[in-house]
Amino acid sequence: MARAVNKLTALGLSKKKEPGRYGDGAGLYLVIDPNGSRRWIMIFRHGGKQREMGLGSANVISLADARRKRDETHRLIAEGRDPIAEKRKPDPATVKAMTFGAFADQLLPEIVKGFENPKHAAQWTSSLKTYAEALRPKPVADITTDDVLSVLTPIWHEKGETASRVRGRIERILDAAKVKGLRTGENPAR
DSSP, X not given: OOOXXXXXXXXXXXXXXXXXXEEEETTEEEEEOTTSOEEEEEEEEETTEEEEEEEEETTTSOXXXXXXXXXXXXXXXXXXXXXXXXXXXXXXXXXXXXXXXXHHHHHHHHHHTTOSOHHHHHHHHHHHHHHTGGGTTSBGGGOOHHHHHHHHHHHHTTSHHHHHHHHHHHHHHXXXXXXXXXXXXXXXXX
16 A cells, blocks of 8 residues: 655645644655744655655745655665765855855854964964965865965965965865865865
């Protein structure tokens, strides 16, 4: 006997206020938290384990969109792929478009929040904007050793300590970009 799918309706969902988990079928659920927030989740089996994957806020994702995501999840499982790993992969267009400057600006608040001295946070930001200015418009995926050297060479002899710090900061930004899937290969600042 086949299990029912598409059990929920848009009108019925708008009336649901009670916290709980409401099934649409085939692993798709609307979750209403005690604070009233509403989100979609998928529960499925992959690799012999039950997995749960968030699909997003029900305030943003419609029932029809949640069903499309459910169907896509089942397609990935049928192909032997892990839907959660696939969801974490960055969009190739985003990878190519992300510049060093944009990524550094996005990452810097995370890096500097651990600093006890505000002066160090300011130095990180300032040195990357001042000395690594030529790297900022380049796609983070395309930065080479020559690019890094072109930034460091002019300051290496006059400001050796600064050059060393800038190199380390560039290295840290590029390492983080690799972790996020925005670049591959060896770090050219190493």
